[in-house]
Amino acid sequence: MGAIFSEPLRRALPKVEQLDDDPPATTTTSSDQFVTCTFCLDDIDSGHKFVTNCRHEFHHQCAEPWFIRASTCPNCRQKVKYVDLLTWDPFEDGARGPWKKVHHIPLPTYETSEESDEEEDEEEGVPAPCARCGHELDEDLEEAAVCLCCEALFHHQCLSDSEKAQLDGATLNRCNDCEQHEDE
Incomplete structure (x- = not known):
């Protein structure tokens, strides 16, 4: 390989x-x-x-x-x-x-030149959307969690009980979406 x-x-x-x-x-x-x-x-x-x-x-x-x-x-x-x-x-x-x-x-994420240009035009500190509900996360990200597998961001209230149980600060090893894809 x-x-x-x-x-x-x-x-x-x-x-x-x-x-x-x-x-x-x-x-x-x-x-x-x-x-x-x-x-x-x-x-x-x-x-x-x-x-x-x-x-x-x-x-x-x-x-x-x-x-x-x-x-x-x-x-x-x-x-x-x-x-x-x-x-x-x-x-x-x-x-x-x-x-x-x-x-x-x-996979690592790569920016396309269009995405890079758009980011330069946007203001810094624009909140990212929650991967579960789609609503913006707070700018300070205090109530946010990130999946270490897929790098998705979530509101704490949008996490399932099993995801909350594996939270280590603001990170979880695998969100339910990653678990589901691995089981397929």
């Missing part, structure tokens, strides 16, 4: 061979039919593949250069918060087995 994103992140992530030693949860894609990789236009029927939070699928080797430079889906242009790296093991008769998730990779 090639470099993923940045040198510190690449050193922190185990190699695919190391990941395969741990038994991953079995997952299957939305259909048993092969999906076509947008980059090379070949079926994704072997090796490793990336599945984005918007559920688009790509060959790992085709999509990795894209996600090094961008944090949007090449198909739908939605922001991509994470990609799941999946592989499959053949059955004894050589037939393709189900896809298995070997790693969940949160």
Whole structure:
């Protein structure tokens, strides 16, 4: 597996061979039919593949250069918060087995030049919206919590009881949205 994103992140992530030693949860894609990789236009029927939070699928080797430079889906242009790296093991008769998730990779966020220009035009200290309710957070962020996984901001009152239980000051390890995506 090639470099993923940045040198510190690449050193922190185990190699695919190391990941395969741990038994991953079995997952299957939305259909048993092969999906076509947008980059090379070949079926994704072997090796490793990336599945984005918007559920688009790509060959790992085709999509990795894209996600090094961008944090949007090449198909739908939605922001991509994470990609799941999946592989499959053949059955004894050589037939393709189900896809298995070997790693969940949160992506760094990159600003587009348009976003950067907009931020320069805006005043500093403009409150961010809560990821749950969409209402603005207070400027001082006293009543805000941030998810360490997806970096989403939440009002304390918008957090579920399980999220409140894992709060460490103003941070929580994984919001319910991150937990739900990992379970899929």
